[in-house]
Amino acid sequence: SQELEQSPQSLIVQEGKNLTINCTSSKTLYGLYWYKQKYGEGLIFLMMLQKGGEEKSHEKITAKLDEKKQQSSLHITASQPSHAGIYLCGADWNQGGKLIFGQGTELSVKP
């Protein structure tokens, strides 16, 4: 069974629109990481969340972790074509080092 579920799997939005990507864990997280991947390239670190209720923002991207530390959301405000790519959430469940990743959300932004 998939321990980390991302939704939606793909998303097409008009430039300027807001959007949200969700990541749900089957168990309490120690840390939750958001990355962006351009097709055929490596992963770019976006944000890391550790505390229940934590919220972080960078430019037009905001990530939140719920109080129970089992669900995170990534919100993009006023999307731009440069936001297009695959967004991956990664879970660290026991401070063990390895990250378990969701299946990814492919975002397309139409000009």
Add this chain to the structure above:
Amino acid sequence: NAGVMQNPRHLVRRRGQEARLRCSPMKGHSHVYWYRQLPEEGLKFMVYLQKENIIDESGMPKERFSAEFPKEGPSILRIQQVVRGDSAAYFCASSPRTSSSYNEQFFGPGTRLTVL
């Protein structure tokens, strides 16, 4: 400050040959992780190494795959007798882990292995 470096970026091997993938972590990072991204699949953890030690190899296939991170030089992921199913993108990440609560992993550009 250079990021995580991987080479080669693209590697083509014939079935039965060996593949060696290299990863140089960011300066000051002593922890290295290898992940594999198969076509149509997600990113899967393979192995976690610290200098000269394998910390967690729970994601490594039991045969043909090995990894090392020597005291000097890059980390190496070695695949012996490659098969077509090994074709994938292999990513390396590094982290400083200077405290027990810090595990921010920075990824390299990946090595895309194609087995003919």
